[in-house]
Amino acid sequence: MRTVLITGGTSGIGEAAARAFVAAGWRVIATGRRKERLDALVAELGTDKVHPAVFDVRDEAARDAALEALPAEFRAIDLLINNAGLALGTAPAQSASLDQWKTMIDTNVTALVSLTRKLLPALVERMGAIINISSVAATYPYTGGNVYGGTKAFVHQFSLGLRSDLAGTGVRVTSIEPGMVETEFTLVRTEGNQEASDKLYGGANPMTGEDIANTLLWVAQLPPHLNINTLELMPVSQSFAGFQVARS
Ligand code: NDP
Ligand code: 8X3
Secondary structure, three states: OOEEEEOOOOOHHHHHHHHHHHHOOOEEEEEEOOHHHHHHHHHHHOOOOEEEEEOOOOOHHHHHHHHHOOOHHHOOOOEEEEOOOOOOOOOOHHHOOHHHHHHHHHHHHHHHHHHHHHHHHHHHHHOOEEEEEOOHHHOOOOOOOHHHHHHHHHHHHHHHHHHHHOOOOOOEEEEEEEOOEEOOHHHHHOOOOHHHHHHHHOOOOOEEHHHHHHHHHHHHOOOOOOOOOEEEEOOOOOOOOOOOOOOO
16 A cells, blocks of 8 residues: 655645545545644544644644654655645735745745655655646746745746656656646635635636546556656636736
């Protein structure tokens, strides 16, 4: 039985991924700050299938304590899914909150890099894999996307860099780059504005956490000689709108 560590298993893509991987016969270490959500996942899927690891990804000491406390049967991690992340705000750069920018960088970049570095030696030893959740925002800028897009561009390029460094190790690395997925993402971005979230997703037939979870599972279960470098997904309803021109 293979083991996957999924960061951000308390909602959205990560929660759906926990269910999909357990259904496919994997053991799942699900992480997040909301203990009650992880406890519910364990109650639903079973203590032998899911291990809850409660920590803030930005807190390296708490993370390391949680990793050291892993039960023996969850210790051999074959796959790391770096999913925990967030966008905060949509204000233009000139009026955006610097604190929100730092939170996005600390979570989406620094914590992701730190956990990856921590687990890499063991992943190399086991010829494991890493899947990083980037975004279409890595490639296509939009107003108010400033630092969020920057963090996801980092995740894209870091994933490709890892591929280079891991040459010959057999470790696979993939950057998954979704467009609109209906999760708690917009609630978080708007600091709990349910109306804004409903308005964004309403009538758009967005992707679901399950859509991305199934893609993650597909990537994870490909034959070991095959690496998906980057994979961009969008709902059919979402597409490109071209350049803007500021006229005097
Ligand atoms: P959700 O808000 O539903 O889930 C985010 C998850 O990240 C939660 O489980 C949350 O757990 C966890 N998380 C956030 N910050 C921290 C932290 N400091 N420490 C620990 N865990 C944290 O959003 P999604 O499922 O949509 O987001 C998952 C990933 O997908 C993110 O990286 C996001 O950027 C990316 N993405 C999302 C898209 C979308 O349209 N929804 C599109 C493209 C990419 P908790 O709060 O319990 O700690
Ligand atoms: C989330 C997708 O388009 O809201 O990464 O930035 S988007």
